[in-house]
Amino acid sequence: METTLAYQLASNTTSTREPPIGQALSWARRYVPSPNRPLLDISQGVPGTPPPPALRDALSAAASAPGVFSYGPDEGEYDLRKAVAEEMRWVYGGGDKASMQVDVKPEDISITSGCNLAFVAVAMCLAQQGDEFILPVPWYFNNQMTLNLLGIKTVVLQTYPEDHFQPDPERCAKLITPRTRAIVLVTPNNPTGATYSPALISSFAALVRSHNIALIVDETYRDFIATGPPHYLFHSSSSTEVTSNQPPSWSWRPSIISLYSFSKSYCIPGHRLGMITASPDLLPSLTRIFDCIQICAPRGGQRAFLTKPADDPTASSLLPSLRTFIAANRAALAARHELFRSHLPSRWKIASHGAYYAFVRHPFKGKDAKEVCQRLAEEIGVICLPVAFFLDRESAEVREEDRYVRFSVANVDDKRITTVCERLKEAEEVFGWELDG
Missing domain, CATH: 3.90.1150.10 (Aspartate Aminotransferase, domain 1)
Structure with a gap:
């Protein structure tokens, strides 16, 4: 051209x-x-x-609240990270059934300017030019575009209509090389809509653990799963839900990175809020990247979710009331x-x-x-x-x-x-x- x-x-x-x-x-x-x-x-x-009235009102009030015009913490408001960790315990615990079995803490959470930026930041932390990520195909095109922009090689894990576009961990294992840095799963999937079962996700978790690479799970659409918790990776080793292919000393933090977007669940894509759930040991590398490409996520949106519901002034955030x-x-x-x-x-x-x-x-x-x-x-x-x-x-x-x-x-x-x-x-x-x- x-x-x-x-x-x-x-x-x-x-x-x-x-x-x-x-x-x-x-x-x-x-x-x-x-x-x-x-x-x-x-x-x-x-x-x-549109988002529900309570969230719209909170966003409107937070947009001009004292303090939102200045920079915030690179990793996000601590109170929101705490509230999100509490909400994750509810989501991955199947409601209140097993919430105490879910091992997620505020220090595991980073708030980002949308989920796409979360993926960019994670990719920059894990790989250099010439390294490899494995992506099931058809893939979410922004993930592949990001890898190309960063000079990271995309390795294709083919999925097939007869398998309802479910990725095969055994086929994936054959693609791993010394340059592989991560396997990326999007579930429920974009573009296919396929939802990966907790057992399938657990199999990929065992695979990355055995090769000392990362499993990045993009869970933008997790709240549209009606059959139960999206997976049990965040459960502690004592949980009965941790499957047999994980070691007795199972901990998700050495190998699992989860990405999430507030855009779809709360209908606020224009407010650009996403998050990363990962080991706190990744945070120093993430904050270097955040400080260069976002400084901090939008503070008005973060503060809006910390609004106390009108009917429950004792609540720590708006999140439970939006369920x-x-x-x-x-x-x-x-x-x-x-x-x-x-x-x-x-x-x-x-x-x-x-x-x-x-x-x-x-x-x-x-x-x-x-x-x-x-x-x-x-x-x-x-x-x-x-x-x-x-x-x-x-x-x-x-x-x-x-x-x-x-x-x-x-x-x-x-x-x-x-x-x-x-x-x-x-x-x-x-x-x-x-x-x-």
């Missing part, structure tokens, strides 16, 4: 793909909407509802997944789904999902993302795994879900392509 710049750009930046969402939106700009046929954006993982909001959102998302499944045209096949996403095989024979998604946006007015955005492969040959499309059911209402399905059926009729039987 020609440039008018007199200076040279770093090759790591020019070789990193452009943000895929922008490409999908560029297709949509060619669609001409009308009052009867609006553009339907089912592409991005954005909350479709009912999260539960209602979780139930609404599950219902929307069912609505999408029940209205999806029969030739479109859901391979996996969960949290915000459904990963669907389109019915057009021999057509790459990227071509399908472009026509859906330009001609039908439906924006969705092809699997090609979650891979790093260019090929003239269209394989079966190139036929998958990610739909986000979170940022549209029920009416739009059914309308999307109607338009997918319409696409079968107007595109003029051969269909599966």
